[in-house]
Amino acid sequence: MKKILLWLLGIILITGIGLFFGAKYLQRNWKPLLEEQLKQAVINSTDSLYKIEYKSLDVNPINGNLNLVDFKLTPIMEVYEKLKITNEAPDNLYELAVDELIINKANAKEAVSTKKLNIANIIIDHPQLKITNNRQPYNDIVDTLKKKKNPYELIKEIFKELKINTIQLKDVDFTFVNNSNEQKKQTSLKNLNITINDLLIDSLASQDKNRVYYTKNVEINIKDYQIATPDSLYYVKTSELSFSTIRNELLLKNVKMEPRLSKAAFHEKAGYAKDRFDLDFENIIIKDVDFDLFLKQQILMAESLSIEKARVDVYNNNAYHRKRTDKTGKFPHQQLLNVALDMRIKQVNLNNVNISYAEYDAKSKRTGIIRFNNLRGTINNVTNNIASLKKDDVMIANVKAEIFGKAPVSLNMKFYMRSELGAHDYSGTVGAFNGKILNEIVKPLGMAEIKSATISKVSFDVKANQNIARGTMQFYYSDLNVSILKREENGNLKDQGFISTVANGFIIKSENPSKKGEFTEGRILYSRPYYASFFNYLWQSLFTGVKESVGVSREKEAKLKKSAAKIGSLVDDAKDAFSSIKENLKERKEKREVRRDEKKTEKEQEQKKKEEQELEIKN
Structure with a gap:
């Protein structure tokens, strides 16, 4: 100023x-x-x-x-x-x-x-x-x-x-x-x-x-401000930006990042499976800004940043190939350190944020989706300022939401800002819910259907860096029954009866703890592929804990894959044998029909010849 x-x-x-x-x-x-x-x-x-x-x-x-x-x-x-x-x-x-x-x-x-x-x-x-x-x-x-x-x-x-x-x-x-x-x-x-x-x-x-x-x-004040992103894929808009020294706050209304192309056209232009974002924030408010410091040294210091009533929609299409670029060093807290603007925001407040991730699957020809409704919480010590990091180098996030608006989830995260390996911890819980609500994402993307599942509680605790995640999961559930699906020629997804029976009877545990009171703790151990993003890494790490909890350990999964390959080969051989028998029976049937037609023709000719001979005798 x-x-x-x-x-x-x-x-x-x-x-x-x-x-x-x-x-x-x-x-x-x-x-x-x-x-x-x-x-x-x-x-x-x-x-x-x-x-x-x-x-x-x-x-x-x-x-x-x-x-x-x-x-x-x-x-x-x-x-x-x-x-x-x-x-x-x-x-x-x-x-x-x-x-x-x-x-x-x-x-x-x-x-x-x-x-x-x-x-x-x-x-x-x-x-x-x-x-x-x-x-x-x-x-x-x-x-x-x-x-x-x-x-x-x-x-x-x-x-x-x-x-x-x-x-x-x-x-x-x-x-x-x-x-x-x-x-x-x-x-x-x-x-x-x-x-x-x-x-x-x-x-x-x-x-x-x-x-x-x-x-x-x-x-x-700025009214109806709009710019195109450098990649020409989005418009960034705000209906109003205002700052007042009396209020000492910066207000942005109706902030949007809108895709310039439809979903189909977006991926056609991108040429690979790239996340397509559609963002809408009703209000973003930054309070108690040190405006003098910003103008003098270009350092943004503020007490709080609040996001109110927001929508974040992400869409992808795995019919396109995935571009495996190296995402090492590109986690959220690592990216914050690379932001050109020197900044420290004491607390970020999130209120009524709705997040969805949808993906079209080339195999099922369907779109799976997961929703996190009414996400709210805080992120403390959001900074890349060197002096601030020397005093406190941990950024802490505490958020709550409802999966599909029904399953309550709580997540606590710590980001160690000065860690060269991008160290971070996360822990959380998921409350009771009916597992069938997950079919919106499991059925199209996992080619499986949860027929029944009563989830009592899930808790997890993980310590990770950009290379590996280690932790534990406690997954309490009962009455788990799944169907393994395949896509038929008419496009319908059909239960693979035999495989589903084998999965439910011999592979997946129907409850945890068991009727004998034995509890299976899920081990979390996952090495991040160089191309995996932060959120993909987080999800895949937690999924290893889920698999362990339901009875599919890493060792068992490897054996199952090997057995599945053998069974698949046997099934293919059986199918070939059955097809051969079927063709042979069909061929024999056709030969019998030909012989019957030939005999019938011979009889007709003999009868005709006999009648002609009798006619000659009479004449």
Whole structure:
């Protein structure tokens, strides 16, 4: 805010001086004197670092109006380089262009004698501001030692008081270039509207606790903002972005990331099985932002970020091949460390978030889906700030939800931010539910159907890193019965009776603990393939615990696969033998029918011959 106030104050000084000296020098030669004063004002307020240009300046000191067209404020790089040599260069350089600036109802004539300039309204049309950040280490020390001039000290030679009721900046284009890191980063925002209320600069204003940076309020607003993502697959939209220094919060309404293509067209363009996201957040609220720190050092510090009433839909299509790119080092907490913006948010609050994952299966020709309804909870210590991580390097998430809106689930996660291997722990519980609700995902994607299952409780505890997950699972259930399915030519999924019977009778335990009270604990031991994402890794790790709990240990699974291959071969041989017998029987039947037809024809011919002979005898 202080940096923005600096360049804004520069414009106000220029225009205010224009009115002041326009009133002071009403004679014909006022313009050369005015231009000289303007140049001197820029020199004084920017330590000779900036120069100004403009197309035209029209001043009417009688009614207190001013019009400035095509104004430009640019840094003088020769001066900047000299300041770097003497360790006096600022962290930020500003380039400013304004299409038009209008001042209404300034008391210019009175200000000549009172040195108190009051302005009713300033309108700045389409300002284009570019801030280039080159952080200078010595400024961290200099800032504490060097007494910098405050806004009043910059104007006191001309004014005792500067008061502006309203400043409106319309259609602002803002570009921030961060050259302080190894990789250059650029952020741009367009179509901003900024309103500053009750700006007062005098000898006492800085001590007024009701003011923030000499103002009663600063509001930043963007309406109906939309950009396309670099890959051209999505639009990112928000109906409104607003920030207020009175409320000290940033509000984003109706934030969306919308796919630009239909599901079919999306995967056709992607060319592989790529997750397609459709996101909708009703409100995102960031509270207690340290706005001064953000503008000064580009560090985002905030007490909380709240997401209210959100929808997250993910879709994939495994009819396309999976692109096995290396996802090592790309877990959520590892990605946070790579975010260009230096940040620390004390707590992220999630409220009424609905998440779904759907996948089309090439084998079943159906789409499976799993839903997590009403997800809510907190994520604490969301940071990539080095100083903050030295104090506390653990990010903790505690969330609750309902699977398909019915099965209550609770998940606790710890992310060790400074771990080179991406270490993290997770534990949780799932409450009682009817296992048949899982058929929405198991049937299309697993080619199986849960005929019955009463789940009493599931609990798990896992310690993991980016390579391996180890832990345990306690899975309490009864009356488990499944059908193994196959897809018929007509598209229907049919129960493979014999295989299902074998699975239920000899492989899967129908209950845990058993009727004898024996409980099978699920071991979790899973090595992550290099291409597996974080959430795939989490799911596959937990699934190993489920399989162990129902009686399919790793050793047993290996034997089953081997036996299944043999049984499959025997079944195929039996099918071939049966087909051969069937063909042989059919061939023998056809031969018998041919012989019957031949005998019938012979009898008919013999009868005809006999009749002909009898006719000859009579004649």
